[in-house]
Amino acid sequence: MVTDTTDTTATTGTTGTVLEAELRRLAGSVPDPELPVLTLEELGVLRGVQILGPGRVEVELTPTYTGCPAIEAMASDIERVLHDHGIPEVSVVKVLSPAWSTDDISAEGRRKLAEFGIAPPRPGAVDGPVPLTLAVRCPHCGSTDTELLSRFSSTSCKALRRCTACREPFDHFKEL
Incomplete structure (x- = not known):
């Protein structure tokens, strides 16, 4: 106590x-x-x-x-x-300022999301240009050959995707 x-x-x-x-x-x-x-x-x-x-x-x-x-x-x-x-x-x-961002998710949190079957958001750049990454990695098989099924999933902060390699659907925690 x-x-x-x-x-x-x-x-x-x-x-x-x-x-x-x-x-x-x-x-x-x-x-x-x-x-x-x-x-x-x-x-x-x-x-x-x-x-x-x-x-x-x-x-x-x-x-x-x-x-x-x-x-x-x-x-x-x-x-x-x-x-x-x-x-x-x-x-x-x-507290609304500064606003929350997916960059606030810890490395351990990203690891747990992937382990749980949710594709974690891609980390943002700290300084300099924003990297352009179009692929979302499947948390089941690791393939980057995935497709968007719906912009929204079980919560507003996630999108529903499907891996075209293993055919498994998965949530992707959207970047903010």
């Missing part, structure tokens, strides 16, 4: 405190309600955790897109996890 708020002055070597880092780990471990193979940390929607006072914590979330219906479930799950670990007052706030 995370209840010792006297740790809040010990630094972690990064920004925040030891307790904030532990609370971030707990909040970040919550599975995404639409993609339960990913945690909120791996998805990149968890932006920050701050201790506001004894027993009071604020968690910042950025939705994958404005109006994302999963944000309410994410907030409820975070509140439950932190309450279960001894934090009586948890507020979850939406």
Whole structure:
């Protein structure tokens, strides 16, 4: 149970405190309600955790897109996890700027998506020109010979594709 708020002055070597880092780990471990193979940390929607006072914590979330219906479930799950670990007052706030991007998905998150059968979004360029990649790799057989079946799949952030090599359909997490 995370209840010792006297740790809040010990630094972690990064920004925040030891307790904030532990609370971030707990909040970040919550599975995404639409993609339960990913945690909120791996998805990149968890932006920050701050201790506001004894027993009071604020968690910042950025939705994958404005109006994302999963944000309410994410907030409820975070509140439950932190309450279960001894934090009586948890507020979850939406942060819209900077906007979430598929570049925010961690390398581990991309690996898990592919392992789960969802083609991960292609990483964006950090600096310089944007690379043009037209192919989407099949998460089942690895072929880049795939076709778009529908611009939308089970969620708005995914497209439905089919591999023409192995003939298996799959979701592709669209780049944003």
